[in-house]
Amino acid sequence: MSTPIRQLLEIITKSVDTLEAACQSSGLAIPNLHEPFAPPSEAFRTIPAAAEAANLISAAALQLEAILTPPHVSLYHIVGGHFKSAALRICLESNVTEILREAGPQGIHVKDIAAQNQQDPEKLARFLRYLATHHVYREVEPNVFANTRISSMLDTMKPSAEIIADPKHKHDNTMGLAALACHHLDEAFKGSAYAWETLADPATVSSGDPTASPFARALGQGEGMWKFYERPEEEFRRHRFGIGMQGIEALQPPDAILNAYPWSSLPAKSIVVDVGGGVGNSCLTLASKFPSLKFVVQDLKGVIEQGKELWNTKMPAAIESGQVRLEVHDFFTPQPETKATVFMLKQIMHDWSDEYCVKILTKLWEAASPATTLLLLDSIMPLACHDPSADGPHGIPGSVAKEAPPPLLANYGAANEMGYNADIDMFLLFNSQERTAIHFTELLAETGWKITAIHRQPGDSTFLQCIEATRTDKKKGGQISGRVAT
Numbered sequence: 404m405s406t407p408i409r410q411l412l413e414i415i416t417k418s419v420d421t422l423e424a425a426c427q428s429s430g431l432a433i434p435n436l437h438e439p440f441a442p443p444s445e446a447f448r449t450i451p452a453a454a455e456a457a458n459l460i461s462a463a464a465l466q467l468e469a470i471l472t473p474p475h476v477s478l479y480h481i482v483g484g485h486f487k488s489a490a491l492r493i494c495l496e497s498n499v500t501e502i503l504r505e506a507g508p509q510g511i512h513v514k515d516i517a518a519q520n521q522q523d524p525e526k527l528a529r530f531l532r533y534l535a536t537h538h539v540y541r542e543v544e545p546n547v548f549a550n551t552r553i554s555s556m557l558d559t560m561k562p563s564a565e566i567i568a569d570p571k572h573k574h575d576n577t578m579g580l581a582a583l584a585c586h587h588l589d590e591a592f593k594g595s596a597y598a599w600e601t602l603a604d605p606a607t608v609s610s611g612d613p614t615a616s617p618f619a620r621a622l623g624q625g626e627g628m629w630k631f632y633e634r635p636e637e638e639f640r641r642h643r644f645g646i647g648m649q650g651i652e653a654l655q656p657p658d659a660i661l662n663a664y665p666w667s668s669l670p671a672k673s674i675v676v677d678v679g680g681g682v683g684n685s686c687l688t689l690a691s692k693f694p695s696l697k698f699v700v701q702d703l704k705g706v707i708e709q710g711k712e713l714w715n716t717k718m719p720a721a722i723e724s725g726q727v728r729l730e731v732h733d734f735f736t737p738q739p740e741t742k743a744t745v746f747m748l749k750q751i752m753h754d755w756s757d758e759y760c761v762k763i764l765t766k767l768w769e770a771a772s773p774a775t776t777l778l779l780l781d782s783i784m785p786l787a788c789h790d791p792s793a794d795g796p797h798g799i800p801g802s803v804a805k806e807a808p809p810p811l812l813a814n815y816g817a818a819n820e821m822g823y824n825a826d827i828d829m830f831l832l833f834n835s836q837e838r839t840a841i842h843f844t845e846l847l848a849e850t851g852w853k854i855t856a857i858h859r860q861p862g863d864s865t866f867l868q869c870i871e872a873t874r875t876d877k878k879k880g881g882q883i884s885g886r887v888a889t
């Protein structure tokens with residue numbers, strides 16, 4: 404019987420063979436850590452076998468590290484999470500990545516970085532060296548630093564002189580990832596410092612209210628994040644958040660909404676109601692691909708006004724013909740569409756705690772018929788252990804994500820961390836959450852819905868999965884135990 408470290412090594416060896424063979428036969432390169440990110444450096448991930456091999460290698464390497472590194476050092480990778488966040492925030496806000504990009508791969512001395520961004524060179528060198536220890540930046544020679552593919556993700560691609568002179572507009576017309584990182588290293592970072600205080604307070608420990616979030620305690624002076632952003636003095640943060648959200652959207656595959664559900668199986672004239680549909684981005688894609696279906700986009704007044712402008716520019720014919728309707732509707736009030744074939748809620752559930760989701764889902768249940776389909780498009784968090792519901796013959800199709808082979812963690816461990824980051828972020832900012840399939844099952848049963856299938860995006864175990872449910876006769880009532888899933 405081989406030891407766990409041998410088993411992990413075998414996974415790595417086999418996966419490296421697979422990855423190299425896939426890259427060789429397709430003419431695609433394995434990324435170079437020292438080169439800036441560019442879309443071609445990630446192209447190998449479009450080959451499913453190569454993407455899976457890369458995931459397995461990362462998961463196994465991280466697990467080997469957990470076994471072999473002294474435990475206090477591993478512990479301090481986590482304890483020191485906010486040390487790294489602080490160092491990264493300093494480099495990000497002081498535009499180090501842009502200065503390094505202009506210097507090129509040979510790097511630039513920290514004194515010359517400091518001369519440009521007005522930071523203290525001695526301190527900056529320490530932050531850069533700390534981050535270089537984690538492959539974010541590279542110390543090419545003593546006190547000379549360069550970008551890596553990781554730090555290059557923070558690049559606004561603007562001239563450093565421009566953003567140093569005009570920091571307020573740094574993120575305008577950018578891809579949005581730097582804006583998103585700035586937001587996380589500011590609003591979420593500050594909230595995280597008060598997470599325990601929030602849960603140690605009997606007034607907020609079990610509350611599902613957005614005003615009981617760590618953010619509200621840390622920065623909002625009792626106000627949730629949306630209210631906080633309405634303050635005139637918070638215009639910069641609000642604007643930056645919007646750019647960051649566009650950045651996330653740009654990372655999503657454009658056909659994610661098309662892959663989410665077998666839309667072509669819906670009969671002609673079916674009515675799809677996009678509840679909390681924003682300006683209607685999903686329906687823009689669906690309406691042009693499926694002209695025989697009808698769509699209603701519902702959201703709050705201001706968003707629907709914005710949506711009208713968008714549709715009048717992008718697809719006015721759909722509005723004129725009545726194929727698409729934009730409707731002001733607050734989803735906590737009675738649902739006016741009682742003839743819906745489909746109620747679709749994309750990235751709505753994760754904005755709200757269970758007590759609010761129960762209210763939203765109940766309003767839909769009241770307006771639905773037994774023929775109505777409910778679609779929840781959200782992330783589904785895998786368990787960190789094997790999911791035993793995969794073993795039985797009667798499970799919900801698609802409810803269990805692809806699991807990694809033992810001795811790896813079933814969820815691919817920290818190689819698959821992004822979804823869990825999002826879950827903690829939702830807690831810190833909104834007192835809401837991402838959910839496991841078990842939790843969704845409970846939440847829906849509580850409100851009179853039954854999951855019939857989970858449609859998973861190809862090759863992705865957490866992001867934007869689609870839960871399909873039908874209306875049942877009875878609401879279950881009682882506590883949702885999915886929070887502490889058994």
Ligand SMILES: C[S@@+](CC[C@H](N)C(=O)[O-])C[C@H]1O[C@@H](n2cnc3c(N)ncnc32)[C@H](O)[C@@H]1O
Pocket residue numbers: 678679680681682684685701702703706732733734735748749750751754
């Ligand atoms: C995370 S966005 C998702 C938007 C859209 N479904 C998408 O995936 O692009 C959440 C949306 O919920 C909307 N929203 C928030 N509270 C609402 C309410 N009470 N009634 C209707 N919509 C609401 C917001 O305006 C926003 O457009």
